[in-house]
Amino acid sequence: MTSELEKRLKGQVRAAKRSVLTADVYESVKSLIMDGELAPGTRVNIYAVARLLDVSQTPVREVLSALESEGLVTKEPLRGYSVAAVLTSGQVADLYQLRLLLEPWAAARAAERVDAEVAERVRAELTSVPNAPQGTRYHDYHGIQAHDARFHDLIAELSGSPAVRESLARTHSHLHLFRLDYKGRRHGDPTLAEHARVVDAVLAGSPDEAEAAMRAHLAAARDRYLETL
Known part of the structure; x- marks a missing residue:
């Protein structure tokens, strides 16, 4: 049938x-x-x-x-x-509260540990998606969704804390947030620009600036998603 x-x-x-x-x-x-x-x-x-x-x-x-x-x-x-149901506004806020506790710290630690190999890996990930997609179907945006997950996982890895990396991986946050709402012209461009600012601070070896850049990125991303709800 x-x-x-x-x-x-x-x-x-x-x-x-x-x-x-x-x-x-x-x-x-x-x-x-x-x-x-x-x-x-x-x-x-x-x-x-x-x-x-x-x-x-x-x-x-x-x-x-x-x-x-x-x-x-x-x-x-x-x-x-x-x-499964999509995330509610309360769940989005809660998820970002966790990320704001862990990821700015991870970015600061990554900046302290930067060397030539780290710099090469971070630059390679940043350039893996040079432009934000304009479509709104999974076929269009799955590349930037995968990049977002890899980028944040890489920063967590470079922090040297397996516990932080594992905690973030368990949330599958990138997958659920992109499922909630994705408009290429709305989320893609600011996401890539904010990632670039995090990379600049990490590669400059500035823990304070890396922490601030990651915090600003997460807060902006949170607000973009909450606006859709």
């Missing part, structure tokens, strides 16, 4: 490539969630998704398990998987 999802999207969603099956299914299902094709609270029909992507149910089940660990889907006994 053909589901409503299949009727609506058949022909618009590319079939998963067999050569990289699980990774391709992962990106396809994530796209459905990030773009809102699978709305918050919607039950995920494994059979329908498998037919839509022209794959067996096995990789779909594996992908849903991975997405559960990232908080994009939830699993309930006897009901299976459903798409």
